[in-house]
Amino acid sequence: MGQGDTPEWDLEVRPHRAVFTARIVAAVIAIAFLAGGIWLRTGSTGVNFRVADQLAMIGIGLLIAAAVLLLTRPRVRVGPSGVSVRNILGDSDFPWNTVLGVTFPDKKAWARLELVNDDYVPMLAIRSNDKERAAQAMDKLRELGARYTAEQE
Incomplete structure (x- = not known):
């Protein structure tokens, strides 16, 4: 983008x-x-x-x-072109062909975007202390990821 x-x-x-x-x-x-x-x-x-x-x-x-x-800056946006992650100091855009999935590692404060080549990006916008909101965001992100990945194949 x-x-x-x-x-x-x-x-x-x-x-x-x-x-x-x-x-x-x-x-x-x-x-x-x-x-x-x-x-x-x-x-x-x-x-x-x-x-x-x-x-x-x-x-x-x-x-x-x-x-x-x-x-207060962190934000994650998801759309047809991929995932945009803004943490404290900058934005990074990832097209769907580089995204493998999203995870919430045990005992971690925030989620992360799993990328190809065993790389990942922390998503400070999806935090464990937001509890239900974080779970809903992860579910929606996974749903959209599955849909857009299937559309590109």
Whole structure:
């Protein structure tokens, strides 16, 4: 799939609990660093803090919060042309002729896409802590995979 292609997706999966948790953690971090930055100069610790130090503290908190929000990016999309997996830092597209199946290995936090040549790609969007949603996503992904693989043969 190249740029400009707009394939129709039959399934799109995103994590739910991880997104909720990441948003709360990012907000707490941002608020804590904001409060710390504001009150940095009010104590008498013997250290002389300046406005630049306050701004730096707030900026660092916002950067950490933004990094935590990267955990909300994972997504898996399935369509006639294949499977598109977006994890934290990038998208990868896999045509059906390279996909062998999907598995959820024992004691792992997320599913993985099994590929030819004994390769695999973790799918952070399908997480074990989503329980029933994850099971439904796996069932639907397997169903679509079987259908599209059969159509291509």
